[in-house]
Amino acid sequence: MNVTEEAAAAVESRREELTALANDIWERPEPALEETYAAGRIAGVLRDRGFDVTVGAGGLETAIVARYGDEGPVVGTMGEYDALPGMSQRRAANRDPVEQGAPGHGCGHNLFGVGSLGGALAVADLIDDGLAGSVVYVGTPAEEKGGGKTYLVRAGIFDGLDAVVSWHPGWYNAPTKGACLAVNGYEVTFEGVSSHAAAAPEAGRSALDGLQLFHTGVEYMREHVPDPVRIHYVVTEGGDAPNVVPPEATGEILVRAPDRDLVESVSERVLDAAEGAALMADVDVDVTQTTGLHGVQPNETLGDAIRETMADLGPFEVDDAETAAGLRDSLGDVESALAELPSDAREKAREADYFTDPIDATDAGETGSYSTDSGEVSQVVPLGRFTAATWPVGTPAHSWQAVAASGTTGVDGACYASKVIGATLGRLIADDDLRAAATAEFESRREGPYEPPMPEDADLYDLLDVERRPVEEA
Ligand SMILES: [Zn+2]
Structure with a gap:
């Protein structure tokens, strides 16, 4: 036939x-x-x-x-x-x-x-x-x-x-x-304490601070990762009103590279940065992996x-x-x-x-x-x-x-x-x-x-x- x-x-x-x-x-x-x-x-x-x-x-x-x-x-x-x-x-x-x-x-x-x-x-x-x-x-x-x-x-x-x-x-x-590129994706949620941002800021701990410090850490990291690595993120929740210290802030981040090993090693550093940011802002952080692909x-x-x-x-x-x-x-x-x-x-x-x-x-x-x-x-x-x-x-x-x-x-x-x-x-x-x-x-x-x-x-x-x-x- x-x-x-x-x-x-x-x-x-x-x-x-x-x-x-x-x-x-x-x-x-x-x-x-x-x-x-x-x-x-x-x-x-x-x-x-x-x-x-x-x-x-x-x-x-x-x-x-x-x-x-x-x-x-x-x-x-x-x-x-x-x-x-x-x-x-x-x-x-x-x-x-x-x-x-x-x-x-x-x-x-x-x-x-x-x-x-x-x-x-x-x-x-x-x-x-x-x-x-x-x-x-x-x-x-x-x-x-x-x-x-x-x-x-x-x-x-x-x-x-x-x-x-x-x-x-x-x-x-x-x-x-x-x-094509392998990828890991994470949802990263920071949890702090809300308070009146003008009347009692010292009583609050800003989850948004944690998220922004995390992203700042990632930006500094960018210089020190191998060339083909791609990192991109968005803020999906950053608080409701400026006069409330945000108790919760969430972002999504993707780490891409040609092979899984590189994705894994850079991801580990990215998640360390989230931990460090939480420490700096005196808030908690919770990470969920949302995507993983070869x-x-x-x-x-x-x-x-x-x-x-x-x-x-x-x-x-x-x-x-x-x-x-x-x-x-x-x-x-x-x-x-x-x-x-x-x-x-x-x-x-x-x-x-x-x-x-x-x-x-x-x-x-x-x-x-x-x-x-x-x-x-x-x-x-x-x-x-x-x-x-x-x-x-x-x-x-x-x-x-x-x-x-x-x-x-x-x-x-x-x-x-x-x-x-x-x-x-x-x-x-x-x-x-x-x-x-x-x-x-x-x-x-x-x-x-x-x-x-x-x-x-x-x-x-x-x-x-x-x-x-x-x-x-x-
Ligand atoms: Zn398609």
Whole structure:
């Protein structure tokens, strides 16, 4: 069988169903851990197709683990489906929220979840046609906040998989070959004693003093950390009125670096600074770790396999040219985004509303200045990643244009992603040498056994202050 052609045909046979589902999830945007509708719909489709489905995996109600096939190599893909708070936007080429302040799919995760679903369904078809292997769809909640995959990896969800191919919406088609930054996040709360700030200041102890001294300490520390370290913070609570000595003050802080060891050692110093600040202000301090992620361990073997699949598939057309042009126009000058591309691709992309020619990875050998919970997965299984052109040229993630495109023209890119995933996973099942090469690269890059970056008792529902709600399958 020609795996790529068959996978592409399998996706085409479901184009309408996938499009309707992606649009439906777009219309009901749900933030991190609240993705009960999306998870229910996706799980329902998998169950109807004969997958063995578990909803609520790894302690996360909206996680899905669905498996098809019971022999041979086991390959997998991941789908995200959480939306972003405050990003509500209509299907329009101007900024126009459906509901002010409501969530919206600014990162295209409605496409992400459904695009990966289309890939897994295509592999199931290949298995029915005689391909000896198994496929797993892992629905991974809470990517935008909390790093849900940390909890799924910790629970062993990815154990036993030979390889995973995943993707993210973007505005060009290319494998992702680079690494990115590991991160720790903390909520730091200072507790003091309130008093009248004019009449009895000596009776008070300012929690805000503690927080400000902490941040001052961090600023001095900045000079004495290795170059790639990034530290950033915000104040989330700093008191209510200037005539009251603030009894409580809270901040959130992130520490990023290319490897976990550096993140851990700098984090330790940052938390020492919080202790020192509390001592100076004569207040108490309480620290909760909110985030812990590894950087992505690249797998160039899988990146190359994805690139070959893309070359076989070629570019694709976007159906709704008018919407594409309107959204592209609304972006205006996108030169700084275009700088990411090699010069020949840049010329072509500059003239287009959508740029769908497959290109080589733009980040090979580099460490991107971002973090993703896909990093966790890459520590326990060979992970291939790519970007697919779901958005007009130059569209930044988390923009209203990304929301609008994710509910309109974006489905064409999502179906393309389904084909790339289906075909690449099919080839991985069929090709023992390719699988072995991906595993060998994974082992050679590995620094040691996986160590969960979050404390054992960390509970994501508590951390995000979200009520635990079970999924009802549709
Ligand atoms: Zn995203």
